[in-house]
Structures are given as C-alpha cells and as structure tokens.
Amino acid sequence: ExxxxxxxxxxxxxxxxxxxxxxxxxxxxxxxxxxxxxxxxxxxxxxxxxxxxPVPPVVQKSCAGDSSSRRWMLLLLTAYFCAGWGFVINATFTVAIVEKQPLLAGQGPW
Known part of the structure; x- marks a missing residue:
C-alpha cells in the first residue's frame, strides 16, 4: 500500500x-x-x-489534560517556530545578500 x-x-x-x-x-x-x-x-x-x-467513525474519549503533554506541545511549537523563523529569514534575504557581492551582482535570476 x-x-x-x-x-x-x-x-x-x-x-x-x-x-x-x-x-x-x-x-x-x-x-x-x-x-x-x-x-x-x-x-x-x-x-x-x-x-x-473512508472517514472512520468518531469515538468520544474523555481524558484530563496532562501537564507533561502540554509541556511537550509548547516545546514542539517553540522548536517549530524557531525552525520556521530560521528558514524564512534565510530564504528571504539570501538573494539580497548574494546580489550585494561584487562578483555575483546581476546574477540573481540564475
């Protein structure tokens, strides 16, 4: 499969x-x-x-929120945010940085 x-x-x-x-x-x-x-x-x-x-049937489960799972979720969200921030900054400004290099000026489209 x-x-x-x-x-x-x-x-x-x-x-x-x-x-x-x-x-x-x-x-x-x-x-x-x-x-x-x-x-x-x-x-x-x-x-x-x-x-x-097919969509499986919905099963209702009652569970109390566990503080350790909440802690892991916050850690995961923080890590995901940091990874995204690092990627966006690099992806946004790499072309501008390369364009400022004297030997590479005007080579942006390539």
Missing part, C-alpha cells in the same frame, strides 16, 4: 516535468503556465478524491 504513495509522488514529478516542457515549448507566459498547472491539478484531483479512504 505504501508503494501507491510513492507511485503518486513519482507520477506527480513526471507529469509536472512533462507539463513544464510542453508549456515552455508552446512559448506560454508564466501566468498561462500557472493556469495550465492548475488545470493539471484539477484533472488529478478527481481520481484522488474518489480513492481517498
């Missing part, structure tokens, strides 16, 4: 690459390419929606 997930991932990569090659060959602009990928996504949404597993 896990193989189906990997097949889907590989199929998505192949379809995306073929779509990009095809739309580039048609000399479509970036806006038209986004629309083309949206149509491809809608096309694959239909079988994915039909093949999703």
């Amino acid at each position: 896990l193989g189906l997930y990997f097949i889907g991932l590989g199929l998505g990569i192949v379809v995306s690459a073929l779509g990009a090659m095809g739309m580039t060959g048609l000399d479509l602009g970036w806006a038209s390419q986004w629309q083309g990928f949206a149509l491809i996504g809608l096309f694959f949404l239909l079988p994915a929606w039909r093949w999703r597993p």
